Structures are given as structure tokens and as C-alpha cells.
Amino acid sequence: MGEGSRWYDANGKEANEVENKSKGGMRPTNKADARKLGLYPSVTSLMKIIENHGLKVWFEGMILSSAYKLASDTESMGRLTEADFNELVMVGAKEYAIEARDEGIEIHEAIETVFRGYQLKAEHTHFLDMTFELVSKIEALGYMVDDFAPEKSGVFIDAQTNAGFGFKMDLPVKDKPVIFDIKTREFEIVKGVPMKNGKKAVLDYESDIVQLAGYSKGCGYENPDLYNIYISRTTHDIVIKQWEEEEIKKGQYIFNKLYELWWAKEMGIYL
Secondary structure, eight states, X not given: OOTTOOEEOTTSOBOOEEEOTTTSSEEEOOHHHHHHHTOEEBHHHHHTTSOOHHHHHHHHHHHHHHHHHHHHOHHXXXXXXXXXXXXXXXXXXXXXXXXXXXXXXXHHXXXXXXXXXXXXXXXXXGGHHHHHHHHHHHXXXXXXXXXXXXXXXEEEEOTTTOOEEEEEESEXXXXXXXXXXXXXXXXXXXXXXXXXXXXXXXXXXXXXXXXXXXXXXHHTOSSOEEEEEEEETTTOOEEEEEOOHHHHHHHHHHHHHHHHHHHHHHHOOOO
């Protein structure tokens, strides 16, 4: 797992930075710090022990979009070597990825604001229709805005081994084994079907339910109801998926194996 991953202390508080004693200021927490300070990796950090297929597919899409845009600029193409072209494609892909990340963060913030009972910030008013639609869809599932505890954090610690992990959930329901997690994608609803580039868009990946399974394990839920909210970054269309019982069982099994693998590989603790 790379440095700069997310960490939590035993109280469930994020601990992603530590004092930089050689240069002053703060620096990203690393595994050595985690061992010394008794920190725990996040659910998503645990999942980085293996390749994230959904993330790989998404970034490959960013690379292709960047290449298409660059290739469309015929004037620039005539002056580029192959090495220059490849470098510019990757730079462009990273810029696309940063833009997508920032848009996703803004969408999360807007939804969190509404579910905390506050008014949207001026810079987020263009999300107003989206948040109204999301509230309506969630109410149709039997949940009200007041039922949620947005951005709830926690930590799971095994009493026998002291292994564990931290987590922060988007929209858990208060006092019920129900969790909603938000994902932003690129798609458009056409005749009731999510589409991208003229084809049916794939919104849900196995990693989504594995992440939710980690949250439910952290909360001690054995038979949870788990949902993903997929929101289009481009059109703000919304699709809510309720995961089936067999899908949840598979997600729980995979997460438990990743949890065991991470602690064995990274910390030498065998669960």
C-alpha cells in the first residue's frame, strides 16, 4: 500500500498526517508511523491490497478521452514525437481525473449539506435539482432525511489481535443496519437506462459492495441492507442500487479475506 493512505486512531479519528520533524510542518502518515502510533488503515486502504478493477477501467477511460482530444488537434499532432504524445496523453488523463475527483467531492458535499438539514452553499446551488431528486428517491424507499447520520466515522478493533480498520460512511441510517454510499460516474439516463457513449453504462462494480461490506463489518451488522447511489457527474442523473443478499454475502467474504491479507502482508499479523 502506498504512502499517503488513510489512517484512523483507536477512537475513530482520522490520522492522515504526522509532524515532519526534519523539515517542519506536516507530512503524510506512512506504515512506520502507523506501527508506532497504533493506527488503523481505512476500508479503502485495505482494498488497495489488490487491484481495483472499477478504478482501472475508469482511468483507462480518462486516458482514451485525453488521447482523442489531443489527436483531434491536428496542428499539435504534426509537431509531436511519439514520446511527447504519450506524455501529453497521460498528463491530460490526470487532469481529467482531477476534474472528475473535484466534481465528485462537490457532489458529496452538497448531499451531505442537505442531509444535515442545512441550505446549500451559493457555489452548490446548481446541485439543487439533483438533491431534490435524491431525497425523493430515498423517500420512495421508506427513508426520510432525518433518518440519516451523514459522514459518520468509526473504527473496528479485534480484541484478540488488536488488528482492525477505520471507516467513514456517506449516509448511514440511524439505529438501523442500513448504509447508503455515494459514487459518481459518467452516464445519462435515456429511456430509463443509464447510457454512456451510446452503450449501456456499467455503474456498479464488485469493489462497491466490498467497500459497503467493510462498513457493515465495522458497524457490527450481520444482515445489513446496503445501497449505492450512483450520480452522473455530467447530467446529475441518479440511479440507486440495492444490493441483493447473495451479492452482500460475496462482498463480505471478499472483504474479510482482504482484511486478513492486509494485516498479514503489511503488519505480519495473522488473523
